[in-house]
Amino acid sequence: MERQPLRTEEPRTRHPGPEKSPEGGFIKEMEEDHGRIKKLIKEFEPVVSSRVIEDMVLFRKKLKELEDVVVEHLKMEDELFYQSLKEKAIEKKQDGFLPVIDLYKESMFVVSRKVLSFFSRYREEEDISVDPEGFFSSFKDIRYEILKRISKEERGLFYIYGTCFLD
Numbered sequence: 001m002e003r004q005p006l007r008t009e010e011p012r013t014r015h016p017g018p019e020k021s022p023e024g025g026f027i028k029e030m031e032e033d034h035g036r037i038k039k040l041i042k043e044f045e046p047v048v049s050s051r052v053i054e055d056m057v058l059f060r061k062k063l064k065e066l067e068d069v070v071v072e073h074l075k076m077e078d079e080l081f082y083q084s085l086k087e088k089a090i091e092k093k094q095d096g097f098l099p100v101i102d103l104y105k106e107s108m109f110v111v112s113r114k115v116l117s118f119f120s121r122y123r124e125e126e127d128i129s130v131d132p133e134g135f136f137s138s139f140k141d142i143r144y145e146i147l148k149r150i151s152k153e154e155r156g157l158f159y160i161y162g163t164c165f166l167d
């Protein structure tokens with residue numbers, strides 16, 4: 001058996017939100033969040049491939065760390081980013097972007113709901129150990145959804161943000 005590769009990190013400070021960030025700084029912070037989320041997800045790869053959880057306590061702790069980072073990030077985007085983006089689009093007379101932003105917003109909310117439902121379903125160690133196959137299958141689903149959302153945001157929304165927010 002190889003050693004459990006998962007480690008936990010110190011909790012970080014709260015996201016300041018767009019209103020407290022300098023222009024352009026907001027995107028940089030979201031990209032940093034994305035990098036951190038992708039790195040955390042990658043750390044699960046050996047366990048997801050082997051489907052062997054050697055240390056359930058450590059594994060649950062690591063899952064909680066991923067939950068905290070992902071949920072905080074989704075909340076920040078869902079509650080602040082899209083509204084801020086729409087206001088800026090109107091302010092900069094780029095109203096043509098509004099339907100696209102709404103479409104993005106709706107599809108991203110669906111992702112958020114799936115992710116939140118996953119984390120609430122696996123709140124306790126027993127929730128995983130009672131049905132590990134179900135857990136790993138669900139984990140792979142939300143991993144796919146999160147990575148797809150990140151990719152869509154970076155390819156689409158961040159471009160719009162750059163066009164609307166930055167002169």
Ligand SMILES: [Fe+2]
Nearest residue numbers: 030077150153
């Ligand atoms: Fe994001």
